Amino acid sequence: MGGESPPRRIRADAERSTARILEAAEAVFAEDPAASLERIADAAGLARVTVHRRFASRTALLDALAEQLSQRYLLGLAEARVETAPPLVALHRLTEIVFDLKLGHRFAVQLSAALTPAVVDGLDLLFARLRDAGAITAADPAWCRQVYLALLHEVYDLPAGSPTLTSAGAGDEVEAKVNLLVRTAVGALGGSSDTTGVALDR
Amino acid sequence: MGGESPPRRIRADAERSTARILEAAEAVFAEDPAASLERIADAAGLARVTVHRRFASRTALLDALAEQLSQRYLLGLAEARVETAPPLVALHRLTEIVFDLKLGHRFAVQLSAALTPAVVDGLDLLFARLRDAGAITAADPAWCRQVYLALLHEVYDLPAGSPTLTSAGAGDEVEAKVNLLVRTAVGALGGSSDTTGVALDR
DNA sequence: CAGACCTGATACGGCACTGTTTCACTTACG
DNA sequence: CGTAAGTGAAACAGTGCCGTATCAGGTCTG
Structure with missing residues (x-):
C-alpha cells in the first residue's frame, strides 16, 4: 500500500503562510481560546480561505499549534x-x-x-x-x-x-x-x- | 419617578426554577464555560424556554451566577x-x-x-x-x-x-x-x- | 519563460446556538 | 374555586461560524 508522497512540491511561499498563521493563532488564542478563524486570518494578514487551505479543520490547526x-x-x-x-x-x-x-x-x-x-x-x-x-x-x-x-x-x-x-x-x-x-x-x-x-x- | 414594582407576584414555583437553573449552570459551566443553554436546561430538568424566561439573556445568567x-x-x-x-x-x-x-x-x-x-x-x-x-x-x-x-x-x-x-x-x-x-x-x-x-x- | 502552485474574492450550504412567539396545559395562591 | 402565573412543546427568524467550491490573478521554481 505505498502511498508515495505525490509530486506535490510545497512552495516556500505557502510555508511562510503556515508560519504566519500559527504565529497569529498563538497570539489570538492566548486571549480568547474561542476566537473565530476569521480573526486569526485577519491577525495573520491573510484571508480566511487560506487558513482553511493550510489547515484542513479548526482542530487540525489546534493540533499543529x-x-x-x-x-x-x-x-x-x-x-x-x-x-x-x-x-x-x-x-x-x-x-x-x-x-x-x-x-x-x-x-x-x-x-x-x-x-x-x-x-x-x-x-x-x-x-x-x-x-x-x-x-x-x-x-x-x-x-x-x-x-x-x-x-x-x-x-x-x-x-x-x-x-x-x-x-x-x-x-x-x-x-x-x-x-x-x-x-x-x-x-x-x-x-x-x-x-x-x-x-x-x- | 416612582416606577413602583407592578403587582407582579413572583410565585414560589418560579423561584425554585431559578435556583435549579443557577445550580445546574454552576455545575455545567464548571467543566465547559461555553456550554449551551440547552445543556443547562437539561441539567436542571427544565426546558430551554424556561431558562430564557427566568434570565433574559445568556449574559444575564452569567451575571446572576x-x-x-x-x-x-x-x-x-x-x-x-x-x-x-x-x-x-x-x-x-x-x-x-x-x-x-x-x-x-x-x-x-x-x-x-x-x-x-x-x-x-x-x-x-x-x-x-x-x-x-x-x-x-x-x-x-x-x-x-x-x-x-x-x-x-x-x-x-x-x-x-x-x-x-x-x-x-x-x-x-x-x-x-x-x-x-x-x-x-x-x-x-x-x-x-x-x-x-x-x-x-x- | 512556462507550468505548477498559491492567494483573494465571492458565494453557498450547513450547523449550532440564541432569543422570541404562540398555544395548550398544569400549578400555585388568594 | 377561579384567576393569574408558570411550564413544555413546537416553530420561527436571526446570527455567527465552519467547511467547500469556483475562478481570476499573482507568485514561485525549474
Whole structure:
C-alpha cells in the first residue's frame, strides 16, 4: 500500500503562510481560546480561505499549534540541561527560556495537549532532581508540575510595574519575573528559602 | 419617578426554577464555560424556554451566577472571621469554607466578575494581617490573591488518591486538601514553614 | 519563460446556538 | 374555586461560524 508522497512540491511561499498563521493563532488564542478563524486570518494578514487551505479543520490547526508548542518545550528542556545541570540552575534557566518564548500561556496551559509525555517526563525528572538535592520536599511529580505551571501562568501576566516585581530585584523585568517564579515555586513545594538563596543569589 | 414594582407576584414555583437553573449552570459551566443553554436546561430538568424566561439573556445568567458567587465569598470571609481571628487560622477556615461550597472553581476563577471589590478587600485584609503576623513575607496584596486563587484551583481538582494528598495527613480528604493548600500558599508567599507548623499542626 | 502552485474574492450550504412567539396545559395562591 | 402565573412543546427568524467550491490573478521554481 505505498502511498508515495505525490509530486506535490510545497512552495516556500505557502510555508511562510503556515508560519504566519500559527504565529497569529498563538497570539489570538492566548486571549480568547474561542476566537473565530476569521480573526486569526485577519491577525495573520491573510484571508480566511487560506487558513482553511493550510489547515484542513479548526482542530487540525489546534493540533499543529500544540505540536509546535510541545517542540518548543522539549527544546527548552534540552537547552536548560535538565538532566545534568544543578537542578536549581536548570529550573532557573528553563523558566528563563520559557519566558523568552513569550508564549500565550493562558492558552498553553489550557491546552494540555501540549504536555507531551516527553515533556512531562522532562519536568518530572527536573523536580525529582530538585527533591534529591533538597531544594524542595514535595514528592509527587504531578503536583510539582501543576504548581509550577500554574505559578508560571500567574507570573507571566503580572503587570509590569507590580510592586512584587520591582521588589524582586534585577533591573531586567524578565529576570525579575524569573526570580520571582523560582522563589515562589520552590517555596510552594516546600523548599527552604535558604537553599534557594545559596544557589541563586548573585 | 416612582416606577413602583407592578403587582407582579413572583410565585414560589418560579423561584425554585431559578435556583435549579443557577445550580445546574454552576455545575455545567464548571467543566465547559461555553456550554449551551440547552445543556443547562437539561441539567436542571427544565426546558430551554424556561431558562430564557427566568434570565433574559445568556449574559444575564452569567451575571446572576457571578453575583451569587460573590455573595458566597463574602459570607465565607465573614464566617472565617478574617478581621479578628489569628490570620493563619482565618486562612485555614476560609479555605475550608470555600471547599465546602464545592464551587466549580475553574469557572469561578475564570469569571473574575465574582471578585467584587468587597471580596478583594476582604482577601487583601487577610493577607495584610498574615504579613504583619510574620506568616508570610510577600507584601503585594494583588500577588497574594493571585497565588492563593491559582493554588486553590489546582488543589481543588486534584485526584482523590493523589500521593501528595494522602501524604498531607488528615483522614478526611477535604481536610487534607485544606492543609495542603494552606501549607503551599504560605510557602509560596515566602512564609517560613516553621511558623505554619506551630500554628496548625495538631 | 512556462507550468505548477498559491492567494483573494465571492458565494453557498450547513450547523449550532440564541432569543422570541404562540398555544395548550398544569400549578400555585388568594 | 377561579384567576393569574408558570411550564413544555413546537416553530420561527436571526446570527455567527465552519467547511467547500469556483475562478481570476499573482507568485514561485525549474
